[in-house]
Amino acid sequence: MSSGPQAQVTLAPPAPVFARRTLADRESVLGPLMLAPALVYVILLVGVPFVLAILLSFSSATAGSLDFNWVGLRNFTRLLSDPQFHRSLGNTLRFMLVSQVLVMVLAVTAAHVLDAAFVGKRLVRSLLLLPWAAPVALASMAWVWIFDSTFSVVNWTLKVLGLLPGWLYWFGEPGLATVAIITVHVWRMFPFATVIVLAGMSAIPQDIREAAVVDGAGFFRRLFHVNLPMLLPVVTVAVLFGVVFTATDFSVVWLLTRGGPYNSTHVLATLAFQRGILGANLGEGAAVALFLLPVLLVAAVVMLRLARRAEVGT
Amino acid sequence: MSTLTRPPITEEPTALGYVETRGLCKHFGDVRAVDGVDLCVMEGEFVVLLGPSGCGKTTLMRMIAGLERPTAGEIYIAGERVDDDVPPRARGIAMVFQSYALYPHKTAFQNIAFPLEAAQVERSTLRRKVEWAAALFGLERLLDRHPRQLSGGERQRVALARAVVRDPRVFLLDEPLSNLDAKLRAVARFELKQLQRQLGTTTIYVTHDQVEAMGLGDRIAVMDKGKIRQIGTPRDVYDNPADTFVATFLGSPPMNLVEYDERTLVGFRPEHFLPREAFGGEADLVTYRLRVREVEYLGSDRLAYGYLEEERRSDQPVIAAVPITVTLPIAEGEAYEFAVRRRDLRFFDARTGLRKPAPS
Amino acid sequence: MTGRAVLRGAKRVALYTAAAVFTVFAVFPFYWMFLTAFKQNRDLYVGATNLQHVPWIFNDPPTLDHVRLLFFGTPYLVWVKNTALVGLAVVAITLGVAVPAGYSLARLAGRWGERLGIGIFLTYLVPPTLLFIPFARVISLLGLQNKLGALVLVYPTFTIPFCTWLMMGFFRSVPRDLEEQAMIDGYSRLAVIGKVVLPLAVPGMLTVVIFAFTLVLQEFVYALTFISQVERMTLSLGVPVALVRGDVFYWGSLMAACLITSVPIAVVYSSFIDRFIAGLTAGAIKG
């Protein structure tokens, strides 16, 4: 690295000759230099296509064409009066919120379980990581198979246990399809969230927790008044992960329902794909895809700020 | 902001200092953390930078270390200018942080050896030196431990050993004792002083604790609001404060300041302010009538809080520290004759706060 | 005393029950994959209304047909190799770019660091569903069509933003004192990063490795866009291409592919998990 200059350092010579600053010392140079690759990468490889995508959303481009016939806001205004778009937007938010709430509840509970000492804990922890290690495209296929209403092992089991009077047509009814999609999201993300929360819990100083126990705080008091507030920054990170994953997710919904039945479970990503790519309506698809961006931006900025603030607070 | 322009510095150095700053400034936006500091530290000297938190003492030290870039001014070490273009690593300094900054991923041995590795010291020499430094602080048996396995005192000693091992020109110590408990601190202070005497290394020591400063420093530089208010021997600074800030910052309880006349404040130390009777027949005393509000017994002495029963000074609180040897009764609510020797009075300009001669 | 013992016992039971429930939820799809991967087709395609046919077990002797098809009828191992190659390269690039950038933002960029960091992070939110169209043009201009290099180039666009942000947090959690101490101890800023900061940020980098590799493993849309030759595909792309043929799904082989891919990765992840937890903590809140 900087062995050259170092070699010149001599200790307490009679007449000191101080080594001068080299490149390796200059923060004003090092800073930009170290940031440059990331910036260049992001600007060139995300920025350029992103700008093109924005241009697309203002054009009537079709079928892969990058000819930008400017149509102004027409794609957007058409979407705003499109009930299917509204449903997709609602679905996106619904899937995101519900699955995140469930993920966090499960993760906090699971983390508390894993925090306790019991036989087989390491094994349980490894097994919990499995969903996260699975390629989502393939794992979703497994769920397609699990929920296939003709062959569903879930239905079979419920039926044998006598818990199912009728029959569950998982992807055939919008409500059940929503349940299925959220289940897969939760399944996929809660292990990771658990790990994050576990990490957060291991960071809560033991003395604070013990103090709470000594004070006679019950489990829920401890949870809500000690653990959760201390976990907030970590939980924010987990939620942020989750929000980003669910909000931009394409694979799960697409593989599970392809937006069906009757386009009732589309999210913006799948609707954009169906309209823009399959329906060859590129401009409109781009508009759909970009619609969520402002929402995500606001959410992300708020949460990042929150995370940082909480961090400074500790 | 003080209206002080340039505080009088007692004992102007005659020779060029070993560490010297000239007109050194550091501004963070509008905040002038260090505002034109001239400091001159002689070779082998132990200088303490003393001041309240936020006074700029740490920033000053960090500039000397090269960790902050001065906004203006010059820094010399061993007669050579270093302020702009010599990185910290090349300045031949050693520094001990308040947190000790031990590398958590390295053992005590590796921590101590780390500066030597930078200098590419040969392996056997390195081992010898580390062992020498460890022996100096009684760390021989802790060398394999990681910092988290060490107690606070042990960590501090590892940090010192690391500072010593490379035989630096200058030690910079940033409140190295503040994380120790009171008992340990006294011992450590003594050891530190001994060590510095023994090694003879020029040392700059930052603290906000006046007891440390008085006990350790060959000279003390009292800082406030980015400026050095006064620099001198502990005794000098204590006895002859250059301004009202120094007068009130040093000493516990601080110097009493009361109005003398329109343009003058008069100051006297609580321990010099005793019941009239304690002085016996001594002449050249100034007497005041003290209305006592509260009395604290501190074992070695009594602190009497009150105010002077004089027309223009009735609103000014005054403290008297009466040694336990003076057995006169002092009751709360009563008024007594108190006195101070005229030679123990110090006069300050009411407007600038600067020391001035006794008004005739 | 007995009351306490009962309470304690109840707590243990609750604990084990909860652990069991979580494990079942996480693992049962994998058990299902396992069954599907080794079941004979006639054991597989049985309607769920047939309550006599227990789907949870092998009713017919298990078969290796599906696994055999996966390994010998498709270039599965080539895809594994490609995925590993791309994964390694992407991890290397991500580390090489995000680590310095994260450090720069945390320590060297001053007040702009935070905003720039958030800005870079936000690019991660751009949905790839449509971005792949303009991306295709960029890749073709670079002449990388149908080369693994295209993926190596593109995947960092979504690993770098996130990992830069992640690393920024980690570097902030490394006490400044340590770095300054090292600078005084005789090292340049650059040497300090190498000798002090990076060793302390290992958990963070581990996080980056896991994150980047997971994304590479998951990604599908860009792979589809840029790679058309079967021998150059990654797992997520190749498996459906070979095993979803028109309206016939080779369920057994599909599930075998998912299972055989996931388990080793989960094993590797779980061996990292302790450091990973430590890493995340350091990054998110100061340890």
Next chain:
Amino acid sequence: MHDRTSRTRGAGDPNHREGVKLGMDESRKAAGAGAAQAEDVRISRREFIRKAAVATAALGMPYFYVPKYSLAQQRTLRILTWSHFVPAFDEWFDPFAQRWGRERGVQVTVDHVSFADIVPRANAEVAAQQGHDLFFFLSPPSAFEPHVLDLRDINQEAERRYGPMVPLVRKSVYNPNSRKFYGFSDNWVPDPGDYLKSVWTAVGYPNGPATWDDLIKAGNEIKRRFPEIQIPIGIGFSQDIDSNMATRAILWSFGASIQDANENVVLNSEQTIRAVEYGVRLFRECMNPAVLSWNAASNNQALNARQTAYILNSISAYRTAQDNRLPVADDIWFVPALRGPGGRWASEHVMGVWVIWRFARSPDLAKEFLLHLVDNYRDAVLASKLYNFPSFMGSVADRRVPVAEKPDAGRRWMRAAVIRDPFGSNPPDKLRVLADAEQWSTNIGHPGPANPAEGEIFDTYLIPDMFAQAATGRLSVREAVQQTHRRCVEIFRKWRQQGLVGGGRDR
């Protein structure tokens, strides 16, 4: 062009034919009388696989000793096609293309994508203005018209060689508004009804349903008599390609359609309402919500698991059952399109259309190859196990037959093939109904041509959604029809603005 193509034929064909004959002779020796029985169907399935394996091995060889000069000046042809549902087809096609390339000093690469990924992949290539020379679609890629070459020349050349293409094919590759052949089709796939003979026999229809009405009558009976069958009639109303075909078949058979022959939207009609009403009845009486969720594989799986007794599909479900040696294979029989008040119509199941991008680097080689493919279509049909039907019927005729008679000769050959299925059908004439498939099959866009508007409606599943919304009662039949009609009009308008769709007098 003419010169080149004729040269192609001269050089390529005889060798290849000889190879096939040789293989056939060997197979006769090896497999004896059991193998290829049909006179005209000359190659056994096992033989094909073996040939494919040999070819693959042979293809591997050049990698080890490629002559130095050949790489430098070699021309390349890059082909992208789907992963054919019959794996043996790919095993035939890839070496076939390679062999053609070797004979011409052309380096040929064949890439495959999953059927669902064809369109996204095409989008990416257009956006990149780079990719393959030859690109294969499963449905008419009319939306890509601006980006592809006019293939009038090879379409005409193929017709010159083999007689006219099947009419539904013409409507799927030719845009009458722009007068452009945007594609070249080598094959299409019929979409008959598949039924379980034992079940239908038990309810009094030993030969399966003939009308849409039969479907409901028998469906109710099946529901009563066979409670273990979850979905008596398995017609998808879901976001999937099979559902698209099936719901269009209902529309057409009830005399309704999305557009008329002149590309005006006419969906909102009494006929459509009756068709949808029929769909609602079918759904409520003989199906269940599972069909709202079906993907392309679902109806196959349900039929093979005896969970439904009737599906509309290609023969893929049947072939899968055979491959997996499921006993149900023998119970699967076929019926032609069902008759309704408006006639008897089924959509093609697959319309295989090749395009050559404007940015293709070797368009001439691509054209040459397509003609070569059609020249060898008999092999292709067999490699696909009778899944692929030739777009130029004449291309499967015996080569000695004069051009004028080729289409009929080809049809006879196809009839012979399906009547004596060489791939192990029991009885061998089980596929007989496919012989007349041409009569009851039509194209997307019927009675008009395929066009981008029809394509978008197809790919966004508006028609199955219309049925599903009405069937579940989310919308009344009339509302569902009207809503879908409005959306269709919107889509047509948009594409008319691009000049790719005709008409303009929407209802």
